[in-house]
Amino acid sequence: MRIGYARVSTSDQNLDLQRDALDKAGCERLFHDTASGAKDDRRGLAEALAYARAGDTLVVWKLDRLGRSLKHLVETVTALQERQVGLQSLHEQLDTTTSGGKLVFHVFAALAEFERDLIRDRTRAGLEAARARGRSGGRPRKLTERQTAMARSMLAQPSAQVAEVCRALRVSRSTLYRYLAANSRK
Structure with a gap:
């Protein structure tokens, strides 16, 4: 059919x-x-x-x-x-x-695999070149280690409120907690 x-x-x-x-x-x-x-x-x-x-x-x-x-x-x-x-x-x-159609399609498949390999190689080479120049991929960090330490000392004050610290650092509550937890594990 x-x-x-x-x-x-x-x-x-x-x-x-x-x-x-x-x-x-x-x-x-x-x-x-x-x-x-x-x-x-x-x-x-x-x-x-x-x-x-x-x-x-x-x-x-x-x-x-x-x-x-x-x-x-x-x-x-x-x-x-x-x-x-x-x-x-x-x-x-x-x-x-x-049989001719199968051959043509296998050539398509080989070209597709070749294209994927080329893209992978170019991406890997680009990342290595960026690392060699001191760049790293990913999203920029919201807080530096200095800002995290500052947040920790601000929160150590008895009158400190988490919302005020977040406003001062321009981050959300969950971001602040994530950075505080990550730095406490180090």
Whole structure:
């Protein structure tokens, strides 16, 4: 069975072009979503994937209608292949039920893995370069050790109120307590 899946990003867009192409491609059942491709929760896609059985082919108008990213696309197609469900993209003329289509898709998967490795290497190199210049990542600290010590001495006064100390240091009560607790463990 040929199962069609169509997606548009907003309700202003129209599914007609995709539906017509999927009907022409012989899809017996159509599922659709009106949601951004970046969203994890796409009910129509989940229903199409659940509906597909071994020997079926999931047909999409374009690959970008199916996957949020190349990585997500590869994961989806791998899961389909494990269930012996093929994938056909009409626009890219990709069909994983053929040996040529499988080859092309494996090249896509290798390129996606290569891209992830490059991004990881660039990120690691950038972090090392920043550390070499004395920079560290993460959110800037709200209180210095000196300010924490000052807060501790202010709170040691019998008339001190936590709200006043927080106002003076411009931090919330939970932040003050977190820094006081962290410094007491050192």
